[in-house]
Amino acid sequence: MVTYTVHEPPHAGSDRVDRGVDLEFVKDGFSWLTAICPPLGLLANGLWLFTIAYLVGAVLLAWALAALKLGPQMTGFVFLLINIYLGFEVSTLKRWMLERTGWQALGVVTGKSIAECERRFFESWLPAQPIIAAETAGPMGTSVPPVAPRRGSRFWPFSARH
Template identity: 35%
Template sequence: MPVYTVHAPAATDASVVATDRFTFVRDGFHIWAALLGPLWLAWHRLWLALIGWIVAVAAIEVAMARLGTGRGAMFFADVLIALLMGFEAASLQRWTLSRRNWRQLDIVVADDEEAAERRFFDRWTAKQRGLSNDQSAVDRGGPPPTRDVAGQPFSKPPSTPQSEIIGLFPQPGALP
């Protein structure tokens, strides 16, 4: 199943008003990025990545031409660059979003983008409703609250351990 990362602009507070601007980026191989690298980069408005791709390909082509490599080696280098572009296309999208101060909200696993949106918004709206119910005052890590009621042994708080040692030996340096 494909994995999607969900991104939102940092300028907003990720409220219900800004949900139309959320972006889902699919992780994995992008066939169109591999076949039509510069067009795919321009279509997704990844301008710095496009400039970097043009400079890198031109430098590799010029270096290989000056070294006198054959057409087969140049074709092989172009295929490797295309494969690299296909595999790293999602990373370039995420890099551009983070450079534009977008933040990653979640990671969703789904069959397609529509299912990913449905899963994300189900979780996200449940979390938004949970924020309205203020549970921040509840201490979930401490022992349960007790009342020291005279004559009831169950209500006495647990005693603190006498030594700091935890393990098989009750006293430091003692052997069994």
């Protein structure tokens, strides 16, 4: 079973479809990618600022450990501990960044996969959300709002997203 926290952007649309498209599901648990290669794991989660901080911190820590004349085995062990810790905490860092940028936590959902978690969440969340007529009519009279594709990271200040 996997657990996800669900987050809504600060300026969510008024229609439930607009709001549902922008929801962010953040997986809770250990990240092997982050534990094996923290810069890649952090970038995969859109945490570019933490990636820069990790790289700068790693260089400074390696310099400090070399100045203390610790062997390569001890230096490797220190970095292994840091990487394992980051593997456990990368989802917490992502939730923290979402909160700092104004995102609101809507709830927690558990399931066998992301698809099941999304289904479970939307089954309970959608009925309580308002329905507002969309601007564009889709096939057979259903309303389908236009959706802009996502580009870049939520935390990257130079994204093409408005």
